[in-house]
Amino acid sequence: MSSESWSELAHAQAGMVSQGQLTELGVSRSFVRNQLRARRWAQRTSSVFSTTTGPLSRSQCLWRAVLHAGPTAMIGGLTAAELHGLKNWSRDDITVLVDDELSFDPIEGVDFVRSRRPLASMRSMRDLPLCRLEPAILLFAGYVPSRRTAHGVVAASVQQRLTTPDRLNNWLARMTPLRRAPEFRTLLRDISGGAHSLSEIDLRRACERFGLTTPRGQRSRRDRRGRRRWTDAEWDLPDGCVLVLEVDGGYHDEVRQAAADRSRHRKLVTRRRIIVSCSSYELRHEPESVMEDLIALGVPRTR
Structure with a gap:
């Protein structure tokens, strides 16, 4: 048995080794018992040991x-x-x-x-x-x-x-x-076809169903601070304005994230650019309400 062989293996596996691996390397069970008694090792399952003691890291949990x-x-x-x-x-x-x-x-x-x-x-x-x-x-x-x-x-x-x-x-x-x-x-x-998130796909399908023109997705814009932002969906309105729809997913419900989104929206608004928002839940389960609002705001209908 070579101490380098099992120690090199343990190092490669975040300090974790199995009984089967130790047997293949010629490590005796008495050697393992001595390491456990000396509290240099710890038994983590019926067949897996750690060559360290104390709480396991995430990497060690994966290997275990x-x-x-x-x-x-x-x-x-x-x-x-x-x-x-x-x-x-x-x-x-x-x-x-x-x-x-x-x-x-x-x-x-x-x-x-x-x-x-x-x-x-x-x-x-x-x-x-x-x-x-x-x-x-x-x-x-x-x-x-x-x-x-x-x-x-x-x-x-x-x-x-x-x-x-x-x-x-x-x-x-x-x-x-x-x-x-x-x-x-x-x-x-x-x-x-160009829709990269599930909400974008839901929006495209809702527009097709209710006869609205397909929006442009993920368009690059500069806010008032010069930062590059990407909008979820945009339509050019007949009066020359641009309507932007931002779709908020589930993680947007967090207070900090919601506040950051509102701040981001304000910085993108101009006299010719209108920004409205909806939730991914609305778009998925209540598309009629979202589409009615978009029509009222002037989104062109398909011919």
Whole structure:
């Protein structure tokens, strides 16, 4: 046994090692017991040890979860999406994708998702066993109870430029069958047409339904301080003015965020630029009211 071999492995895994790894490296169980008795190590699950003591970091919790589940397991779902860079969709619980044949004890704060799909083909080339972004997003979206959440996370992954509709469509084909796949293909066609968020897609559909012209989305503007801002939707009105509609999502309900949005809107208003707002909930569930207001403000109708 080489102390460098297990210590190098532990260093690469945020100080976490499994009993199976130690056995492969020739580390005896008596050596492990001595480390535990001396309180240099700590046992974190029935088969995983940390070579440090004290509270576990987030990185250590991730390693504990995948090491506990076995060599084919990997981080998946929104946990994987967050590690790939997805913002505003984080969850406290860790999601781990596991082979359907594996058997192990549960861990508090870890959601083990069993799958018969070929997990190896979905794995990202990183030290931490991690699912690729596209299959992680699609598996989560396919089976989360809320359809709104499912569509929202798919749209967000494209909106935040972490992936593309083409890559997601390619994975949809590879993951057949997948629940909600037809809906996702429709959603991705809408996104490919220029709408990058779910609210933009809802707005386009509402305009088509009520006969309003399609707005320009994500237009660059300079506010009175010279800062570049991006508006959600704009229409050129017949009187020469510009009407801007800002769509507030769920996170805009926070007091600080709402105050920042109002300040931002004021700085974009001019004598020829009118700014109004609505919530994503209204646009999704009460589009009639929003469309009536837009018509009253002069948004042109389609011929």
